[in-house]
Amino acid sequence: MIAAALISTVRAAAGTRSGRRRLSPTLWTGATLVALVLLAAAISYVWTPYDPVVVDASSRLLGPSVAHWLGTDALGRDVFSRIIVGARTTMFVGVIAVGVGASLGIPLGVFAAMSGRFGSETIMRVVDIMLAFPALLLAILFSAVWGAGTLTAMLAIGIAVAPGFARLVRAGTLQVMSTEYVLAARVAGKSESIIAVRHVLPNITTMLIVQASVSYATAVLAEAGLSYLGLGTPPPTPSWGRILQEAQTVLFSDTLLSLWPAAAIAVAVLGFNLLGDGLRDRFDPQLDDRR
Amino acid sequence: MEATAERPLVEVRDVCRTFGRTPSKLRSRARQVFALGGVSLEIARGERFGVVGESGSGKSTLVRLVAGLDQPTSGAVYFDGQLVSGRKERHLGFLRRELQVVFQDPMSSLDPRMKTRQIIAEPLVATGKADSLNRVYELLDAVGLSRAAADRYPHQFSGGERQRISIARALAPSPSVLIADEAVSALDVSVRAQILNLLVDLVNDFSLTMIFVAHDLGVVRRVCDRVAVLHHGNLVEVGTAEQIYSDAAQPYTRELIAATPVLRHVMEGEGPADDLRLDKLNPAGARSGGSEE
Amino acid sequence: MVSPESQTASVNEVLRVEGMSVASSRHRLVHEIFFTLQRGDRVGLIGESGCGKSLTALSLLGLLPEGVRASGSAVFGESKLDLIGASEKQLAQLRGREIAMVFQEPMSALNPTMPVGKQVAEVLRIHRTVTNRKAADAEAVRLLDQVRLPDPARAARAYVHQLSGGQRQRVVLAMAMANRPSLLVCDEPTTALDVTVQAQMLELIAGGVTENDSSLLFITHDLAVVSNICQRVIVMYGGRAVESGDIEAVFRRPRHPYTHGLLAASDLSAVDEHGGLPTIPGSVPAAGQFPEGCVFRNRCQRADDACLSEPRLTAHEAGSVACWHPLLGNTA
Numbered sequence: 021m022i023a024a025a026l027i028s029t030v031r032a033a034a035g036t037r038s039g040r041r042r043l044s045p046t047l048w049t050g051a052t053l054v055a056l057v058l059l060a061a062a063i064s065y066v067w068t069p070y071d072p073v074v075v076d077a078s079s080r081l082l083g084p085s086v087a088h089w090l091g092t093d094a095l096g097r098d099v100f101s102r103i104i105v106g107a108r109t110t111m112f113v114g115v116i117a118v119g120v121g122a123s124l125g126i127p128l129g130v131f132a133a134m135s136g137r138f139g140s141e142t143i144m145r146v147v148d149i150m151l152a153f154p155a156l157l158l159a160i161l162f163s164a165v166w167g168a169g170t171l172t173a174m175l176a177i178g179i180a181v182a183p184g185f186a187r188l189v190r191a192g193t194l195q196v197m198s199t200e201y202v203l204a205a206r207v208a209g210k211s212e213s214i215i216a217v218r219h220v221l222p223n224i225t226t227m228l229i230v231q232a233s234v235s236y237a238t239a240v241l242a243e244a245g246l247s248y249l250g251l252g253t254p255p256p257t258p259s260w261g262r263i264l265q266e267a268q269t270v271l272f273s274d275t276l277l278s279l280w281p282a283a284a285i286a287v288a289v290l291g292f293n294l295l296g297d298g299l300r301d302r303f304d305p306q307l308d309d310r311r
Numbered sequence: 312m313e314a315t316a317e318r319p320l321v322e323v324r325d326v327c328r329t330f331g332r333t334p335s336k337l338r339s340r341a342r343q344v345f346a347l348g349g350v351s352l353e354i355a356r357g358e359r360f361g362v363v364g365e366s367g368s369g370k371s372t373l374v375r376l377v378a379g380l381d382q383p384t385s386g387a388v389y390f391d392g393q394l395v396s397g398r399k400e401r402h403l404g405f406l407r408r409e410l411q412v413v414f415q416d417p418m419s420s421l422d423p424r425m426k427t428r429q430i431i432a433e434p435l436v437a438t439g440k441a442d443s444l445n446r447v448y449e450l451l452d453a454v455g456l457s458r459a460a461a462d463r464y465p466h467q468f469s470g471g472e473r474q475r476i477s478i479a480r481a482l483a484p485s486p487s488v489l490i491a492d493e494a495v496s497a498l499d500v501s502v503r504a505q506i507l508n509l510l511v512d513l514v515n516d517f518s519l520t521m522i523f524v525a526h527d528l529g530v531v532r533r534v535c536d537r538v539a540v541l542h543h544g545n546l547v548e549v550g551t552a553e554q555i556y557s558d559a560a561q562p563y564t565r566e567l568i569a570a571t572p573v574l575r576h577v578m579e580g581e582g583p584a585d586d587l588r589l590d591k592l593n594p595a596g597a598r599s600g601g602s603e604e
Numbered sequence: 605m606v607s608p609e610s611q612t613a614s615v616n617e618v619l620r621v622e623g624m625s626v627a628s629s630r631h632r633l634v635h636e637i638f639f640t641l642q643r644g645d646r647v648g649l650i651g652e653s654g655c656g657k658s659l660t661a662l663s664l665l666g667l668l669p670e671g672v673r674a675s676g677s678a679v680f681g682e683s684k685l686d687l688i689g690a691s692e693k694q695l696a697q698l699r700g701r702e703i704a705m706v707f708q709e710p711m712s713a714l715n716p717t718m719p720v721g722k723q724v725a726e727v728l729r730i731h732r733t734v735t736n737r738k739a740a741d742a743e744a745v746r747l748l749d750q751v752r753l754p755d756p757a758r759a760a761r762a763y764v765h766q767l768s769g770g771q772r773q774r775v776v777l778a779m780a781m782a783n784r785p786s787l788l789v790c791d792e793p794t795t796a797l798d799v800t801v802q803a804q805m806l807e808l809i810a811g812g813v814t815e816n817d818s819s820l821l822f823i824t825h826d827l828a829v830v831s832n833i834c835q836r837v838i839v840m841y842g843g844r845a846v847e848s849g850d851i852e853a854v855f856r857r858p859r860h861p862y863t864h865g866l867l868a869a870s871d872l873s874a875v876d877e878h879g880g881l882p883t884i885p886g887s888v889p890a891a892g893q894f895p896e897g898c899v900f901r902n903r904c905q906r907a908d909d910a911c912l913s914e915p916r917l918t919a920h921e922a923g924s925v926a927c928w929h930p931l932l933g934n935t936a
Contacts, residue, residue, distance in 0.1 A: 199419045199420075200414040200415070200416055200419045200420035201419060201420055201421050201422040201430075203380065203412075203414065203420075204412065204414060204420055204433070204477070204480065205422075205433060205437070206380055206400075207378055207380065207407065207410075207411060207412045207434075208407065208411075208433045208434035208436075208437045208438070208480070208484075209403075209404065209407035209408075209434065209437035209438045210433070210436075210437040211400070211401075211437075212400075214437075219422055219424075222422075222424040222425075223422070223423070223424055365798035365799060365800065366769075366798055469887055469888070469890075470653070471887055472887070499652035499653050499825060499888070500652060500825060500826075500827070500866060500869050500870050501652060501865065501866060501869045501883060501884045501887075501888075502652075502887065502888075503869070504869035504880075504881040504882065504883045504884075505883045505887075507880075507881055508878075508880035508881055508883060511880060512880070526798070526799065527799075528799075529872040530872060532872070533872045533873070533881070566800060567799060567800065569803075570799045570800040570802065570803040571799050571828075572802075572803070572826070572828035572829050572831070572832050573828055574827055574828045574831060574855070574867070574870050574871050
């Protein structure tokens with residue numbers, strides 16, 4: 021059922037159902053940027069110009085050249101290789117973090133919408149508490165307890181992203197529950213839990229996909245921030261935030277070095293944001309698809 | 312119109328429905344909405360009963376109470392002698408098999424993500440009956456749709472066709488009561504005529520009891536035997552369709568009739584009769600702000 | 605009454621629409637509409653969903669949605685400006701002043717964050733009918749009184765959410781009539797209102813139009829409503845005008861089979877041979893799926909091979925009809 025919903029979503033986004041809406045630049049720009057990041061990550065598994073972790077003291081702080089497309093860093097490592105391998109971390113952490121966030125947020129939202137007033141308010145206050153803790157703070161807390169690392173980073177970001185899902189899902193569920201077809205389902209004798217699964221979830225799928233896309237952008241930024249602070253992926257695995265932190269020491273002498281990871285982060289965040297916006301624009305009229 | 316020896320199929324006894332929190336010492340400025348106040352009705356088996364009211368009259372609330380979708384604040388609702396109000400959903404299985412509703416909005420009364428055959432079979436699935444495709448085809452035939460419709464999605468149909476699907480869904484469990492809640496109000500005139508004909512035919516063919524709720528007195532008069540008029544949550548008048556239309560006792564009913572524009576008058580070169588004109592009924596009424604929404 | 609086909613340009617002519625068509629990138633939605641409005645005329649544009657009546661009205665005001673274009677001509681007012689193809693600047697000067705529109709949903713015209721009196725005053729000040737703020741406010745109260753809002757001074761200070769649907773629609777009407785437009789266009793203005801409120805609203809519209817000597821273009825699907833307020837009517841189907849003429853003539857002796865079917869279906873006291881309501885067989889096709897030739901031929905009992913070519917709107921003594929086999933005589 022979810023697969024069917026995803027497939028119909030992709031087809032709808034590709035415009036096979038109604039070509040009414042012209043392909044928006046937002047959507048295509050976002051999709052292209054995200055594809056770039058994905059491509060970089062994919063390529064890095066197969067090939068990198070240099071080994072990203074090997075230190076080469078003789079090639080320190082070289083500028084961009086034919087040999088090293090983006091130059092080398094303070095330890096002589098090839099920046100380009102590090103960046104594209106860093107894309108892996110970005111994608112990986114993003115997927116897990118958004119997955120954690122969705123797994124937490126969606127059920128919370130559905131329960132909140134379907135509980136009575138007391139239950140709903142309680143759950144939403146719990147969500148508010150989650151919202152009050154920024155990812156960075158949570159990561160620091162978790163690191164203190166369990167030690168820093170990729171896992172704690174993903175958990176922290178996931179919790180930070182969950183409230184967005186919860187609120188959206190609650191609103192969407194309430195909206196679906198107020199439709200006449202849900203009323204008809206109740207008249208038909210369907211129980212609430214079955215209505216939630218059979219009616220609510222399929223109808224909020226598109227908004228979830230949009231939210232996932234936007235949350236991804238948040239996750240990328242959060243991961244970069246955590247790595248920058250030393251709380252994310254431990255060295256020597258390249259991560260954009262860490263690369264940025266390392267470039268900080270030579271910020272004034274080799275400014276270009278900090279440009280590359282910053283640009284990579286910007287591209288990824290922008291790409292996911294635009295993708296989310298573009299998807300949202302494309303899907304809204306679909307919901308109003310009537311003759 | 313006299314109560315027969317047989318008990319009424321649907322009975323509404325002194326039902327009130329208030330929304331909002333009750334005022335108390337702590338919350339003296341509570342806002343309450345009185346949707347229904349002390350409404351009592353009896354609907355006999357096989358009757359075609361109309362409920363007429365404008366917005367804010369409480370007719371939608373009444374439909375929900377009778378269909379067991381909502382609980383009255385006070386009073387009781389009975390179906391075939393059994394209590395409906397105040398019962399938990401799991402005890403209302405008997406109601407769900409016998410009473411079905413066709414809703415107003417052709418757009419939102421069908422789940423856009425489900426195929427037609429799933430939509431129509433829904434009441435069967437929910438009450439544990441077999442949801443055979445044959446039954447779905449049978450129902451599609453009954454409402455005048457082709458069998459190919461079973462595999463299409465709601466957005467591929469017109470408003471009138473969607474209402475037919477709604478009707479097919481309502482008929483799936485072979486109910487004895489059909490509630491049409493503004494079922495034709497959102498349709499074009501020519502489609503409305505088709506759907507009304509369909510409803511009347513189905514009610515006759517399957518010996519259904521029908522509760523027809525609408526704001527259009529003309530439509531209700533056409534398809535119903537008895538009519539109840541609601542205004543601001545109160546039952547203003549009940550009578551046979553003809554009685555209500557030609558000899559209404561209450562001023563509000565007369566006002567409603569007078570305000571309903573009628574085509575035949577124009578076609579026969581008349582305007583509304585003089586003594587039914589709005590400003591003659593209620594001289595101050597001409598300056599009123601209109602009824603509340 | 606001047607018939608819609610009159611060729612003589614008249615000083616009293618408010619609007620002359622000739623060959624107006626509206627099309628999206630994929631379909632033609634409205635085909636070659638012709639009509640003329642004199643001062644004080646009240647013309648109804650009737651038809652069911654998808655017949656193109658709203659699009660016709662929107663193109664007069666230059667309010668067509670994106671991707672939809674109008675062609676032909678719609679010559680307006682003394683300045684004889686062609687509304688189709690006029691610049692946004694020219695149209696903006698006319699809207700709210702010479703041409704006003706009332707939509708079905710009052711909330712589409714009202715600002716929920718401003719008191720309604722201020723909104724009416726704003727219409728006056730934008731078009732410089734009244735420039736002084738105090739005078740505009742006073743005039744706003746007078747206009748609210750004209751639409752019979754109780755305690756107009758207090759109503760002027762009210763916000764939209766404090767008013768009922770009928771009251772909101774009256775405010776919209778007050779705003780529309782504020783600058784004494786020569787043309788008032790109403791698109792289903794009473795459809796969302798209760799029946800009792802509707803009757804009052806129709807009275808107000810008729811009264812306002814008479815007092816200002818404006819022309820009225822009233823769009824609706826409700827035949828009973830249009831018969832209460834309009835003198836002439838144009839029946840639309842499939843984006844075309846299929847019949848037009850004086851209301852009494854068209855409604856009592858419809859010539860076009862569609863008009864006849866529509867009237868029969870609207871008449872809730874009519875009975876067909878099976879004892880049910882009379883209906884038009886089939887249903888309205890989706891945009892772009894109307895048959896070639898006469899748009900109505902796939903639902904018409906009288907259709908034959910002649911109907912494979914499109915009939916033109918031809919005049920007769922009481923109006924005009926676009927049909928190869930028009931009905932003659934009484935409806936009954």
